Amino acid sequence: MISVDGISGDDFAGAGLRRLGTLPQHDLLTLAGDWLGELAPWRNTGSLAAISTSLSAESVLASLFVFGEPVAEADARAGVPGPLLDLLLRARVLSEESGKLSADYCLVRGDGMSLLAAWRAAGRDTGSYAPWVGTDSMTLSRLVAARRRARTALDLGCGTGILGLSAARNGADVVSVDVNPECLAAATFNAHLNGLGDRLTAVEGDIMSLALDSRFDLVVSNPPCLPLRRGSLGWLAGEAGLDGLEFFWELLRRVPDLLTEDGEALLQAAAYGDERGPFFVPELEAELRRLKVSGRLLLRPSTPPRWPAFAPRDENQQLTGVLGDEVREYVTSIGATHYYGFVLSVRSGDGLEVGRFQ
Structure with a gap:
């Protein structure tokens, strides 16, 4: 560690x-x-x-x-x-x-930065699973890098620190939060590795119960989104309920109190759906209305409902035991045929726009 x-x-x-x-x-x-x-x-x-x-x-x-x-x-x-x-x-x-x-x-490279990450980021199932970088992190990092006006940024569930460091490269002062001390140390080391040590402050805390007094121009999070019952794998973070959205909903509800007047939040997760889109869109639209903010939902190309990575499987790559039964029963019960990764941009205003990554 x-x-x-x-x-x-x-x-x-x-x-x-x-x-x-x-x-x-x-x-x-x-x-x-x-x-x-x-x-x-x-x-x-x-x-x-x-x-x-x-x-x-x-x-x-x-x-x-x-x-x-x-x-x-x-x-x-x-x-x-x-x-x-x-x-x-x-x-x-x-x-x-x-x-x-x-x-x-x-050592991995992404978006012009060098980052120390768990070997999982290199396609090897060895070592820690916590501070690793995948394609979701890269997608969100590029979106963060395009937000050049943010002077302050908050990275919730920082992992390797890649998202906060993308904001720091644009001149933002960054607060990076994670419940796992290994991630905080990795983010701190990576800040120094990229010459940004004076722009990142690492804070240990649970993003589900975090209390912050400050507001930020940019709030970004790639939270746990494995569609598994919380605690089923016994990790510090990873499982986000059978729908994979428990962390997403909690973070969304906190966004209005974290943003400056012209601030923006970028939240990434994944959701079940069918050929028409993710099932949670009507609920999202209602929640945005209740929070008095606007949203732009960008969808990745869909995949078939997938069994979460890292869970125990049999020789046919099917989830085994009680965990497998829970996931299969849930996917069948909601009639899911597609699985959508997405990024939600949240700002002041009202309404929901749904688009797709080009």
């Missing part, structure tokens, strides 16, 4: 974190190892051959953070500047065992 306790801004500045930004250019978010298979760099012999076999700093760091290969500590110290290596060890980004170093996090 990343830890930045006792590490000062001077420690980050002196470590030469820019070395990590010089690693081979690739985008694990796009390559998504489990989806596009052989394009993933650690499965592609051409990519491997492109990395120098010499013990330069870049080669050592690429072995650790891109390809996930252990490196002898003696070899690492021969190539990597001592302050950088010591910082990575102190922050528990690297771990040592039997004289070998291994990276507990991968």
